[in-house]
Amino acid sequence: MRTDRRVCSLLLLSKAKASGEILAQKRSKVCIAYDSPGENGIKEATKRKRWEPRNWEQHLSNIREMRKAKDAPVDQMGAGKCYDADAPPEVMRYQVLLSLMLSSQTKDQVTSAAMMRLREHGLTVDNVLKTNDATLGQLIYPVGFWKRKVKYIKDTTAILKRDYDSDIPKTVGELVKLPGVGPKMAHLVMDIAWQDVSGIGVDTHVHRICNRLKWTKNETKLPEETRQALEEWLPRELWSEINWLLVGFGQQTCLPVGPRCSQCLNKDICSVSKKR
Structure with a gap:
């Protein structure tokens, strides 16, 4: 057993x-x-792990709908509208660069008027170098920080004459070395003047709206931080469009003070609108 x-x-x-x-x-x-x-x-795991904002595609679709009339100041007087389209290519590119230099801390209406006066005066590298500071100041006044910009324009123009055969640099790295040119301007210059999308141009409008819509994983304090955060997830084919789209939206609807949330198609999917 x-x-x-x-x-x-x-x-x-x-x-x-x-x-x-x-x-x-x-x-x-x-x-x-x-x-x-x-x-x-x-590849699938990487794709799943990539962070994307909630509702961003619906946000974008709604903003496109609100911007379809193309009647914001940026549509008529932005940097892409201020240059002489009939000028030689290097002159056109120079005018694009100057329009963006003038646009900092300045409304599009003021920038456009200053560019018109400069073009009537003769907006070429050689002619600007021949123009004294007092006259140049009168031509660009009242753009923001106009006295400082007179010096930036003169110094930058001299560099272009000496080092670039009166044309402008072809890279962001070279552009940001020019006096008065920051990353936002450089990326917009690359897009408008060279038809090369090197990055997203983030100004105060884009910076503000991205934070309001929670398009950044964490709140950003500076436009350059917003640019870096945005480029981590936004499909590259949208980079060129997004500046123009959000700037006009910020000028007409998503205002810095007193945003018109009741008129916004995103009012039900925007954290700012829900708080108002």
Whole structure:
């Protein structure tokens, strides 16, 4: 009797051990598959992990609808409208650069008027270098920080004459080295003047709206921080459009003070609107 029980016990132990080994093998295979998903699996995992704002596609669709009339100041008087389209290419590019330099801390209406006066005066590298500071100041007044911009324009123009054969640089790195030119301007110059989308131009409007719509993973304090955060997730094919789209939206609806939330198609999916 004892011998029979011992034999049964050994048989059960052997079966349990075999079953355990099979289970361990199965688990091992599952772990390996999970840890090494292969090329397609890695791409899918990366895609899943990429952060995107909630409702951003609906936000964008609604903003496009609100901007379809193209009747904001930026549509008529933005940097893409201030240059002489009939001028030689290098002159056109120079005018694009200057219009963006003037636009900092300045409304589009004021920038456009200053550019018109400069063009009537003769807006070329050689002519600007021949123009004294007092006359140049009169031509660009009352753009924001006009006295400082007179110096920036003169210094930058001299560099373009000396180092770029009276044309403008072709890279963001070279553009931001010019006096009075920051990252926002550089990326817009690349897009408008060179038809090269190097990054997103983020001004105060884009910066404000992206934070209001929660288009940045964390709140950003500076436009350059917003640009970096936006470029991490926004599809590249939208980079050129987004500045123009959001600037006009910020000029007409999503105002800095007293945003017109009741008129906004995003009022039900915007955190700012819900608080008002």
